[in-house]
Structures are given as C-alpha cells and as structure tokens.
Amino acid sequence: MRSVPELVAMKARGEKIAMLTAYDAPSARIAQAAGVDLLLVGDSLGMVVLGYPTTLSVTLEEMLHHTRAVRRGAPDVFTVMDLPFGWAHRPWSEVLAASVRAIQEGGAHAVKLEGGEEIAETVARLTAAGIPVMGHLGLRPQQVYRLGGYRMQGREEREAEELLRAARALEDAGAFALVLELVPEALARRISQALRIPTIGIGAGRAVDGQVLVWHDLLGIGERRPRFARAYLDLEREIRAAVAAYVADVRSGAFPDREHVPLPEDG
Ligand SMILES: Nc1nc(=O)c2c([nH]1)NC[C@@H]1CN(c3ccc(C(=O)N[C@@H](CCC(=O)O)C(=O)O)cc3)CN21
Ligand SMILES: CC(C)C(=O)C(=O)O
Ligand SMILES: [Mg+2]
Numbered sequence: 001m002r003s004v005p006e007l008v009a010m011k012a013r014g015e016k017i018a019m020l021t022a023y024d025a026p027s028a029r030i031a032q033a034a035g036v037d038l039l040l041v042g043d044s045l046g047m048v049v050l051g052y053p054t055t056l057s058v059t060l061e062e063m064l065h066h067t068r069a070v071r072r073g074a075p076d077v078f079t080v081m082d083l084p085f086g087w088a089h090r091p092w093s094e095v096l097a098a099s100v101r102a103i104q105e106g107g108a109h110a111v112k113l114e115g116g117e118e119i120a121e122t123v124a125r126l127t128a129a130g131i132p133v134m135g136h137l138g139l140r141p142q143q144v145y146r147l148g149g150y151r152m153q154g155r156e157e158r159e160a161e162e163l164l165r166a167a168r169a170l171e172d173a174g175a176f177a178l179v180l181e182l183v184p185e186a187l188a189r190r191i192s193q194a195l196r197i198p199t200i201g202i203g204a205g206r207a208v209d210g211q212v213l214v215w216h217d218l219l220g221i222g223e224r225r226p227r228f229a230r231a232y233l234d235l236e237r238e239i240r241a242a243v244a245a246y247v248a249d250v251r252s253g254a255f256p257d258r259e260h261v262p263l264p265e266d267g
Contacts, residue, residue: 002037002078004110004132004176010037010209011198017177017210019080019200020218023049023066025073027215032074038200039074040112040212041067043082043142048216055141058084060098067106080134081108085142088113092122099131112179114140116166120173127174135170137163137191138204139182150226152203154183160190167191167199179212180204182228203228 010017019038022028023045031039045066046058060083067081081102087095095113102108110132113119123133138153154160164187167178177198180188185205192199192208201208203226213229216222220231221239249255 001076007037007078007177007198008196011196017198017200019210019212021212021214022070022074022079023215025069028070028073028077031215032077036077037210038212039070039077039079041070041079041081041106041108042214043084044214045082048214048222054144056085056144060084060087060101064101064106067102067108071107078109079107080110080112081106082112088115088119088122092125095122096126096129096131099126099129103131110134110176112136114142116162117169120169123170123173123175132176133174134177134179134200135167135175136179136181137166137170137183138180141181150182152182152184154187160184160187163187164191164194167195171195171197177210180208182226 007017017037019040020031020036021042021044022031022039023041028039041063043055043058043063045062046052046055049066050058050062052058063081063084067079070079083095083098083102087098099111102111111126112134113123114136116137123135126133139150141150144150154163163183170178175197177200178191178195179200179202180191181201182203185207188199188201188204189207198209200210200212202212214225217225217229217231219233219235221236225231246255
C-alpha cells in the first residue's frame with residue numbers, strides 16, 4: 001500500500017501516480033489487482049451510481065456505506081473518501097468529526113475536501129489530528145449551482161493567480177496532495193511546479209504528477225462522459241448486448257441448457 005511520504009517521494013522522483021474512483025467492492029478488487037496507486041471514493045457516486053444530476057445530493061452516510069464496500073474489495077490500496085457537499089465549510093471540529101467517521105467507520109486512509117484558502121485552517125486542524133487531507137481545486141463540482149455548469153476554471157490570469165495562491169495555502173496547511181480538475185494545462189503546470197506535494201489532474205493536461213479518472217468513464221459506461229476522459233472499453237455496449245442475449249435466450253428456452261441445470265445428486 002502507498003503511504004503519504006511515498007506519494008510525495010514519487011513526485012520528487014518524477015513517477016506518475018495513477019488514481020481511480022471506486023464505489024463498490026468488485027470494482028475496487030479489480031482496481032487493486034490492476035495495480036492502481038490510489039482509490040478515490042468520489043462523491044461522483046451521486047451521478048455515476050445513484051442517478052442524481054449532480055453530486056450535491058450525496059450524504060455522509062452514503063459516502064461511508066460505499067467506502068466500506070470499497071475497502072472490503074481493496075484491502076491493500078490507500079483509499080481517499082470525498083467529504084460530500086457542505087461538509088468542508090462547517091466549523092473545523094465538525095469537519096474533524098466527519099473525517100474521523102471516514103476513517104473509523106468507512107475505513108478510509110484520507111479525506112478529500114473541495115475548497116481553497118477558506119478551508120486552509122480546517123485542513124491544518126485535520127492534518128494535526130493525523131488525518132491526511134487531499135485538496136481539490138479548479139472545477140469543484142460541489143459549486144455547480146453557483147458556476148452554472150461543469151466548465152473549465154482558471155482561464156483568466158486573475159483567476160489563475162487565485163488558484164495558485166489557494167494551492168500554496170493548502171500545501172502550507174498540510175495537504176498531502178491536490179486534485180486539479182478542468183484547468184488549462186499551463187496553469188496545472190505552474191501549480192505543479194510551485195508545489196512539493198503531488199498534483200493529481202483530471203482534465204488538467206499532462207504536466208501534473210498523477211491522474212484520476214472516474215471508473216465508469218474509463219470503462220465506457222454512461223450516457224455522457226467529460227471530453228477529457230478516455231474510455232478504454234465500450235463496456236456499456238457490451239453489457240447491453242449480453243443482457244439482450246440473456247433476454248432472448250430466456251424467451252427462446254436456450255437458457256438454461258443442460259449444463260446449467262443443477263442435478264439433485266450435486267446437493
Ligand atoms: N462520469 C463522471 N465523470 C466525471 O469526471 C465527473 C462526474 N461524472 N461527476 C462528478 C464530476 C463532475 N465532472 C464533470 C462533469 C461534466 C463535465 C463536462 O461535461 N465538461 C464538458 C466541458 C464543459 C466546458 O468546458 O464548457 C466536457 O465536454 O468535457 C466535466 C466534469 C467531473 N466529475
Ligand atoms: C472526479 C474526482 C476528482 C472526484 O472528486 C469525484 O469522483 O467525486
Ligand atoms: Mg468529488
């Protein structure tokens with residue numbers, strides 16, 4: 001299992017970090033077998049698994065429930081749990097209590113919070129308590145109502161400087177890594193070069209220290225996926241064909257065949 005110091009050392013050595021989201025035990029088991037460095041139980045759960053239009057509906061209880069499943073499937077992978085909408089901006093003692101639940105009840109090793117300088121004090125308090133914190137800057141999907149959509153952030157120089165300042169504040173507060181979502185590659189490079197802690201990009205180009213991708217986007221499951229995501233399979237199509245074949249076989253009587261009829265003497 002990767003450790004926090006090891007992840008920081010990977011950046012120093014120029015070794016890329018491969019992070020993937022997971023929401024249940026079987027996918028986490030497969031991700032572990034495939035050798036991912038980090039798992040993220042993302043609040044994208046709400047959109048890709050629970051069928052909501054945004055991440056805002058996801059509750060702490062739901063995050064804990066799915067984090068437990070992921071940990072059962074991938075006992076040997078360092079796992080980060082997203083704190084859901086609203087939590088990062090509560091008084092730090094409440095954020096600490098939620099993060100303790102992530103670790104004690106969810107089995108997570110770290111938490112991720114969307115936010116900049118306004119949550120730096122909270123990040124410092126969690127870090128002091130021994131909880132590794134991953135930051136998340138750029139497109140913050142929990143801000144979608146304010147932003148009006150899932151759009152690129154940090155295109156204006158003034159905005160870019162604000163993001164660089166926020167990244168430094170999170171590192172100074174003790175964050176061990178930082179997700180950069182949907183920002184220009186040049187800005188992601190600037191931030192990555194300014195920090196000692198690794199940056200994990202999603203739609204942030206190549207000049208970052210690692211990548212994170214949503215499980216369903218990687219596999220090609222879902223009606224829409226962000227342009228920045230690469231589908232390594234067209235699994236939705238394959239699954240649909242398999243299910244259609246099953247339905248046809250039940251209707252025709254081709255399933256079950258002799259091979260799939262249990263014999264009484266087998267118990
Ligand atoms: N399937 C999925 N993948 C994700 O990466 C993801 C989620 N869901 N849900 C939670 C957040 C929301 N994210 C999103 C969602 C949509 C876009 C998107 O459609 N972006 C447009 C570009 C919009 C623009 O720049 O104007 C795209 O086509 O990529 C991006 C990130 C990233 N996260
Ligand atoms: C896309 C990643 C970074 C995330 O926050 C999530 O999956 O919720
Ligand atoms: Mg998230």
